[in-house]
Amino acid sequence: MSPEQASEVFQRERAHLFAVAYRMLGSTAEAEDVLQDAFLRFMDYEEAPDSARAFLTTVVVRLCLDQLKSARTRRESYVGPWLPEPLVSAEIEPLPPPDARAELAESLSIAFLVLLERLSPLERAAFLLREVFDEPFAEVARVLDTTEAACRQLVSRARAHIDANKPRHAASEEKKQALLAAFVQACASHDAAALGDLLAADAVCRTDGGGKVHAALKPIVGRDRVTRFILGVISKAEGPVTSRVVRINGDPGMLFTDERGNRYALVLTASEEAIDAVWFIVNPDKLAHVREPS
Secondary structure, X not given: OOHHHHHHHHHHHHHHHHHHHHHHHOOHHHHHHHHHHHHHHHHOOOOOOOOHHHHHHHHHHHHHHHHHHHHHHXXXXXXXXXXXXXXXXXXXXXXXXXXXXXXXXXXXXXXXXXXXXXXXXXXXXHHHHHHHOOOOHHHHHHHHOOOHHHHHHHHHHHHHHHHHHXXXXXXXXXXXXXXXXXXXXXXXXXXXXXXXXXXXXXXXXXXXXXXXXXXXXXOEEOHHHHHHHHHHHHHOOOOOEEEEEEXXXXXXXXXXXXXXXXXXXXXXXXXXXXXXXXXXXXXXXXXXXOOOOO
8 A cells, every 4th residue: 555545545534533533532632643643553554454444443542542541640630620622613604414413413512522531441432432433332342352242331331421410401503502692792791690590500610721821720610600700700801802603512602812812712501491511711722723713
């Protein structure tokens, strides 16, 4: 297999491989590193495998498992809540067609990726391959170099944990956008009553600064505390701040940019009744890949 052939095959599978690696790691930078390593290994093979996707998926998943071992150690010493690096689209572009697999879209959300962090690396890999990417158990077992019975147990434990901690029934796309617009308006007008009315009684706000910028070191819990915290952050903002409605990990969100070029990403998790969670990513390392929307 020539370098040109390997590159062509790899590029054809790249989107799928990134989808797997990003969900495994919750980091665009780490996912890109894994894909680069996988490509170099793929280049070493003289002949193309029978199934390039199966071969490359195996390589990527195993590299991610190795990466997660060191990542867990780093995250144990992480300053404040850890949130995934956001995937920011410059526009609220149309969603996939209604018949697109809901599990694939849901598995990209910030809330879902945070849930995945609580699984063991093997549980995470087995669950994603089986439940999100719809691989048969025989293929999952081959990728993880274990038995089908062991994979079924991994997936069962992962599913039980996720079902027990999953957010309430998610809001429709229209409701999410309406809640985000109302949230932004309440914040812009510093209207504590309006903001509080949008939040669930047990709403949670998590801010990820990673020790690089000022952020809450623990989750803020409860409607009143979240309201006070958000309005307090707004009141301390210095200089003009521009904002843009974007799509963050598939959900409507906001990208803010201050006069020094610092970026902040905000996304909400909501039911049809209220906003359940506010995710605020301010760690500059996690926003370095985000380009200012044109």
